[in-house]
Amino acid sequence: MRRSGSRMRLLLAAVFFLSATGLQAANPVYIKCAFKQGNGDPWPVMITADEANGLVTLLFEQNGRVSRMKASFGPELVKFGNGSIDYQLSRVDLKIQRYTAILRQTDTAQCVLAEPPKRAF
Structure with a gap:
């Protein structure tokens, strides 16, 4: 009986740990980047990385275009794209490559973490 009690406590601790780490990945992360256009002007893009759902949303601020695509979230890189334009975002230094x-x-930009938007509900 004592063994089953120890196993139960170990199982409960593992479930608690896994659920706690899952909560960290549940919230989307907001990232601001700015690629350079051909004339040198910035081309800002807001990225919402939603690891829990395996999605990335891009908002191109200058023209209001929104693009949502599936993403692969690895320990160091987030990869996403549509075959025409592909991205790799570093989770280590927040540099992004666009092919x-x-x-x-291929061009590269430096990104920064952004504050989540304020919401009314």
Whole structure:
């Protein structure tokens, strides 16, 4: 009987740990980046990384375009794209690479964590 009590406590501790770590990944992370346009002007993009649902949403601030796509969340990189334009976001230093297939061009930008938007509900 004592063994089953120890196992039960160990099982409960494991369930608590896993649920607590799952909560950390449940909240989306907001990230601001700015790629450079051909003329050198910034092209700002707001990224919402939703690891719990395996999604990334891009909001291009200058034209209001929104793009939502599936993402692969690894320990160091988040990869997402549509085949025409693919991204790799570093979870270590927040640098992002964008590869544009038609141009065979890769460009890089530095990102920063952004505050979550204020909500009324």
